[in-house]
Amino acid sequence: xxxxxxxxxxxxxxxxxxxxxxxxxxxxxxxxxxxxxxxxxxxxxxxxxxxxxxxxxxxxxxxxxxxxxxxxxxxxxxxxxxxxxxxxxxxxxxxxxxxxxxxxxxxxxxxxxxxxxxxxxxxxxxxxxxxxxxxxxxxxxxxxxxxxxxxxxxxxxxxxxxxxxxxxxxxxxxxxxx
Numbered sequence: 001x002x003x004x005x006x007x008x009x010x011x012x013x014x015x016x017x018x019x020x021x022x023x024x025x026x027x028x029x030x031x032x033x034x035x036x037x038x039x040x041x042x043x044x045x046x047x048x049x050x051x052x053x054x055x056x057x058x059x060x061x062x063x064x065x066x067x068x069x070x071x072x073x074x075x076x077x078x079x080x081x082x083x084x085x086x087x088x089x090x091x092x093x094x095x096x097x098x099x100x101x102x103x104x105x106x107x108x109x110x111x112x113x114x115x116x117x118x119x120x121x122x123x124x125x126x127x128x129x130x131x132x133x134x135x136x137x138x139x140x141x142x143x144x145x146x147x148x149x150x151x152x153x154x155x156x157x158x159x160x161x162x163x164x165x166x167x168x169x170x171x172x173x174x175x176x177x178x
Contacts, residue, residue: 001096003030003141004075007052008065012083013041019083020050027092031074034083035065063153070147079141087139095141105142 005023009016016034023032034047037057048054055072057065070078077099081087087108088094098106142150 001029001077001099002075003027003077003079003092003095004069004073004144005030005032005079005081006066006069006073007032007034007081007083008057008062008069009034009036009039009043009047009083011039011041011043013039013043013046016043016052016083017046017050019081019086020047020052022086023081023091024051026089030079030092033069033073035069037061037065059155061155061158063155067152067155070144070152073144075144077141077143078147079139081139085139091139099141099143104146105140107140 005027007016007019020032020034023030032052033055034044034052035055035057036044036047037060044054044056055068057068059065059068066080069080077095079091079095091108094108095106
């Protein structure tokens with residue numbers, strides 16, 4: 001199953017090259033789409049040089065950028081990822097395995113490099129199956145047809161657009177944690 005990784009960006013030059021190379025190295029058959037709106041740094045050039053398909057969005061906002069990426073993606077499964085988030089090395093195989101078992105969407109628990117107790121707490125609550133505990137940095141994978149049927153991300157939401165789609169998907173019994 002082909003996986004399309006969709007990353008909304010704006011001025012993410014500091015980490016986008018490392019992230020794109022990491023995804024392509026560890027993902028197997030993945031396409032990486034960097035959907036940018038208004039970067040004034042070298043985000044686009046660095047992403048392209050690292051192997052991403054770069055798309056320039058005319059609309060501002062992560063939701064609009066992710067919807068555009070989903071529309072142009074070629075994969076049967078979509079994986080939405082923030083530019084400052086690094087998924088586990090087995091992200092693609094874990095997603096494919098979960099989808100093959102009949103789960104049509106889900107996310108990963110948060111993990112932090114910092115040992116401070118507040119980050120441990122953030123990890124703990126992100127592993128609970130309550131929709132209130134979903135955050136964009138946990139990422140979101142979903143079958144393309146399910147994403148389409150849900151209606152994509154609400155573009156009028158400037159933040160928590162991923163929380164809202166999680167709520168819809170969980171209510172319909174579609175989403176699962178990894």
